[in-house]
Amino acid sequence: MTSSKVFTVGVIGYGLEREFGEDLIEGINWCEAVENPEGETVKLQAFPVPISEVYYRDRPPWDMVIDRSSYLYPFALGMFFHHLYQGVYFVNNPLTFEFWINHKFLTYSMINSLGIPVPETYLLPPHSQDGLSQDDIVHHKPFDWKRIEKDLKFPMVMKPNPGREANNVHFVHNMEELWRTYNGTGKEIMTLQQLVKTPDSWFVRCICVGRKIIPIKYKFGFNDMSSYIFEENFLEPEIGRKIIEYSKIINRALGLEMNSIEFMIDSSGTPWAIDFDNPVPDGRRSALGDIYYKDYQSALVQLVADVVRTGRKMEFMPSEVNKFNEIARSEAPVEEKFRKALELAELYYRD
Known part of the structure; x- marks a missing residue:
């Protein structure tokens, strides 16, 4: 040197x-x-x-x-x-960070179009809106609650479109709960999502930093108070492979180098991406435990070193996001879109 x-x-x-x-x-x-x-x-x-x-x-x-x-x-x-x-x-990148975290419904649509299983999801207009009178919203249509129930089926998950730290997340089990919960959301724009049925009491949360993807068994907790369970090789090889591939595509499609992605695994062994735009993954040592905490820290240090070693520069507006969007919007069969998206994502993850 x-x-x-x-x-x-x-x-x-x-x-x-x-x-x-x-x-x-x-x-x-x-x-x-x-x-x-x-x-x-x-x-x-x-x-x-x-x-x-x-x-x-x-x-x-x-x-x-x-x-x-x-x-x-x-x-x-x-x-x-x-x-x-x-x-x-x-x-x-603060532009992608700020945009995606405030528009999660768009991420559900785009990622599903790339061949990754995402629960059926609706975007709901806010219950109330400052500055608008009843005359202003004369063209608003009543919700088709029957269609929503048919498409999603109970139970469902209602959560904010601009999601942060698992705040204001609600599980609803019938139409009365759904109406009552929606009526209490005020000005917040909410998404309503199918709840994936799983035989397990735990989910999978992947902490993704640079080229490192760490699948962790965890139990959901409100306000990002989830608990993490240290267990090596807890995923069947085929399920683990799918989760890693899905994570690679999601991270690159959203232009994120630090992210956490949550999966639920249904009774057939299919991993469903239920939440995947979390550009500040949980960093509490008390929750992660020493092993995952150190892995997480080491991956960030390695990411810094990789940027210097490769001389990589950051685009103001990530062109890579447009490439994934073009794949998602194409008329190709979903299997072909997934293959193309994975090939594009692997360009980043190769040594």
């Missing part, structure tokens, strides 16, 4: 993410130097993202940002959009 450079990494994490962020900074700073494509020795240096005023002529003080909290702090998003435009590498 020749000469020496420094690659700076900003880490942002609030609340429950503070411990994760502090440990990640330490891990990056302890990482061995990396050789970039020019043969230069590059030292990785991480620090917390400072929040202050931003002048549009200033250059950002970092080469990369690992974003674990901007969804909690809108000012950070404005700052990050600007720094993305200036060439900073983000995990995740």
